[in-house]
Amino acid sequence: MRIAETGVPGAYVVTPEQITDERGNFYEALRSEEFERVTGRPFVPVQINYSVSRRNTLRGIHGVAIPPGQAKYVTCVRGALRDIVVDLRVGSPTFGHHETNVLDADSGRSVYVPEGVGHGFLTLTDDACICYALSSAHVPGTQIDINPLDRDLALPWGFAEPPLLSEKDRAAPTVAEAMSAGTLATWSEANGGAHPVML
Structure with a gap:
């Protein structure tokens, strides 16, 4: 497998x-020892999730607070999607930069999303299935949601008509609002520094 770092430090395309x-x-x-080398x-998976979506569904931007933190290894196992990671x-x-990749079942390409980096995708086919x-x-209550249509992020989703969004994602805060609320991890915390105290 070919493993290449993206423009977002710590995020890789495999x-x-x-x-x-x-x-x-x-x-x-995935071969864990080769990935680590x-x-x-x-990277040792402890939980595997799947989501299935109709064409033009937009999910994200999602992450997990630190602690507990969560890295993701994302693969499209049916159909195709436009995948975006955001620092x-x-x-x-x-900070605030993004990386875009098309993931599809034919290529088997995956994206590794490190702790502290947000992730989202737009489905390009019906019945698209993504594996995390x-x-x-x-851990309930630890998810961080950022509005995927945040104008300051200006993410290149490329949809031709308004996408299908959950109410949770539609109402999610902008990056600026999340920063003001103190919900985002620091660079140090995401890279093994001291964890903040959760109140």
Whole structure:
């Protein structure tokens, strides 16, 4: 597999090398020791989630507070989607910057989203299915939501008509509002520094 860091530090695109014959194909989606060797970051999944969405569904931008923190290994296993990661780590040299990739079942390409980085996607096909391998189990009340249509972020979703959004995502705060509320992790916290005290 080819592992390449994106413009958001700590976020990687992983492209598998496929073995193809008349039956179809085979590839490794993740090999933890190879991922750690290339990136210097261990990744051991402890929870796996799937979501299925109709075409032009927009989900995100989502993250998890630190603590507990959560890294994601995201793969489209059916259909196709436009995937975006956003640096939400206050003090990061690329705070507010984003990286866009098309993930589709044919390529098997995946995106690794480190702690403190937000993630969202727009489905490009009907019945698109995305798989999240997660470094920590879900803890109620720790999710961070950022409005995916935040004008300051100006994310290039590329939709031709208004996307289907949940009420939660539609009502989510902007990055500026989340910063003012103190809900975003700092660059230091996301990279192994001291965790803030949760009140």
